[in-house]
Amino acid sequence: MASPGLLTAQSVRIKQARRLATRAFRRKTGRFLAEGPQAVREALEHRELVLEVYAEPSVATRHRDLRDLAAAADVPWFDVDRAGAEALSETVTSQGVVAVCSLVDVSLEQAVLPTARLVAAGFQVRDPGNVGTLIRTADAAGADAVVLSTESVDPHNPKAVRASVGSIFHLPITVDADLATAATAWRAQGLQVLAADGYGTTDLDTCIDDGTLAKPTVWLFGNEAHGLPDGFDAFVDHSVKVPIYGRAESLNLATAAAICLYASARAQRR
Amino acid sequence: MASPGLLTAQSVRIKQARRLATRAFRRKTGRFLAEGPQAVREALEHRELVLEVYAEPSVATRHRDLRDLAAAADVPWFDVDRAGAEALSETVTSQGVVAVCSLVDVSLEQAVLPTARLVAAGFQVRDPGNVGTLIRTADAAGADAVVLSTESVDPHNPKAVRASVGSIFHLPITVDADLATAATAWRAQGLQVLAADGYGTTDLDTCIDDGTLAKPTVWLFGNEAHGLPDGFDAFVDHSVKVPIYGRAESLNLATAAAICLYASARAQRR
Structure with missing residues (x-):
């Protein structure tokens, strides 16, 4: 059963974000996923790039700085359950945090x-x-x-x-x-x-x-x-x-x- | 249906060779698998290392030199069907030829x-x-x-x-x-x-x-x-x-x- 307030693998937002694994959807939306605490931290340091963050509650606790960086940049932060985090993850074991970012490429x-x-x-x-x-x-x-x-x-x-x-x-x-x-x-x-x-x-x-x-x-x-x-x-x-x-x-x-x-x-x- | 003379994924030899994907079985038998025409060629150039070769018939035709090298070194050559080759392969698409070799490590x-x-x-x-x-x-x-x-x-x-x-x-x-x-x-x-x-x-x-x-x-x-x-x-x-x-x-x-x-x-x- 889903905990209240946690997005799940069935949430519309998660299903949409998950589609960013394909190039066509990335190009269409101008967005991509950066996964793991280190990549999310780097992304948040370029705050204009990050549109939203999805994280398991345990990650927000363990990586307090990420939550603070997101708050300082007014980046929406969504709590997700384990299955939701796995759905957004490319790796076998999700690191529990993913940022939706604007594409970085330039002319x-x-x-x-x-x-x-x-x-x-x-x-x-x-x-x-x-x-x-x-x-x-x-x-x-x-x-x-x-x-x-x-x-x-x-x-x-x-x-x-x-x-x-x-x-x-x-x-x-x-x-x-x-x-x-x-x-x-x-x-x-x-x-x-x-x-x-x-x-x-x-x-x-x-x-x-x-x-x-x-x-x-x-x-x-x-x-x-x-x-x-x-x-x-x-x-x-x-x-x-x-x-x-x-x-x-x-x-x-x-x-x-x-x-x-x-x-x-x-x-x-x- | 299996073609006569072709080993299949169910053949005892293939099942045994397949176990060489695990370290324990490699150490126990002193053998390992080298896959693909290029690796098999290099292995055959150190003929004392190669114990046997498994290949799809099409590979033997396409890489005539491998068959010749194996024959010159008296290395047994077994024809396998596609499923047998896939069973021995680590890759998504088997390259159709695998050599069983003696372990190469030295003191x-x-x-x-x-x-x-x-x-x-x-x-x-x-x-x-x-x-x-x-x-x-x-x-x-x-x-x-x-x-x-x-x-x-x-x-x-x-x-x-x-x-x-x-x-x-x-x-x-x-x-x-x-x-x-x-x-x-x-x-x-x-x-x-x-x-x-x-x-x-x-x-x-x-x-x-x-x-x-x-x-x-x-x-x-x-x-x-x-x-x-x-x-x-x-x-x-x-x-x-x-x-x-x-x-x-x-x-x-x-x-x-x-x-x-x-x-x-x-x-x-x-």
Whole structure:
């Protein structure tokens, strides 16, 4: 039996919020879900983003600061029962708190300013965990923006949000970019475009040694299975491979991105 | 109805092989499963490891080289129907071929020789994907071995095997290591031990600049949620943080490992 005052999995509000697990409904409503105390905290620190919070009463007690942040920002707070929290959760075990937020993505022009020094761009990145990790790693490396191509996973996908561990709220993100057109524009405005590619014509160590990496850079990372399409070389300054010193066949996308972005971050600070 | 000559999900052999998804049965039998054409190919290149192969007939046709490799190594090859292949698969869509292999792990002394220059060690790494990615990244960085502590995920776990993308067959791996004891022994034999730690007392850039990273090194990577335990500092030479240039709260284990191992690989080659 439902406790009075607690929303349940059958409540209309919960059923509506739950639909935000699909991209179509997110785009239609302009909203997405951020789950777990840490993501909700980060979201509330950008108060204009958060529309409402759903939480189990025990979470409000345990994370008093969240309740206070929401109150200070006039964000409606709804108590939900366990089943209601589970209904809103992407994870096996709900962390008991979810924020409904406005989508964070901005236009390409707003994301990548003429002053940008380091940008991470993903081409048809299909795994939500990879999109989230790319955003987190770009944030850690001090990147100015993350750009995602058409046919990439939506960064507002619940698994991507979770994998970003709050970083989705930290730096400008743009979606549905045409990377060939964007690369041409970036190069015209003085940003070099480097494609991470296991079959690249130069390698990362060379780019560190010869000073290439010290320049303002957009890194392009290709699809998990197919990389960047044939012919993309025409749109980039260099196609760069991360050296494989052992016998691994290749590196995964998130690993290659971490190595490339951190190499740039270090080179730009020396 | 079962086609004659094809094993099915009900065949005793398939039911037995399927049990290798559990660690206890792997340890009891000394066997594990490597799934997919690429992993099976790598396994067959170490022919002494492969005990038998199960494949859908279409896979044998499509990957003729696998059939040839198995025949050359006198490895029994069994045809299975689709349901049989699915029963042996960890993935949603089976790739149609699985090898039953002998466990690859070796003793700590066999894994880390006195001549080792780069070793990756994981402490209580709980996610199979992280264990597999750590092995793959260590292999790519040219590491000599991977060491996993007690209470880490078994690298023979099907998800770990898959995430290693064949690298589980490329470098020596040891499991159930007591890392405090091992660290003491490594330091006595001239290997420095560096702990990757978000709260480290020095940072990676400093270790690159001052030459620390050029020395033979064992990197320790802690548990996903809790890192390395308090007091572990006593067993290491330095506790090193990967610098966070932006606002990310932290890096995930696989990302931090990629950055640290590649920084060492580069420093040792200059």
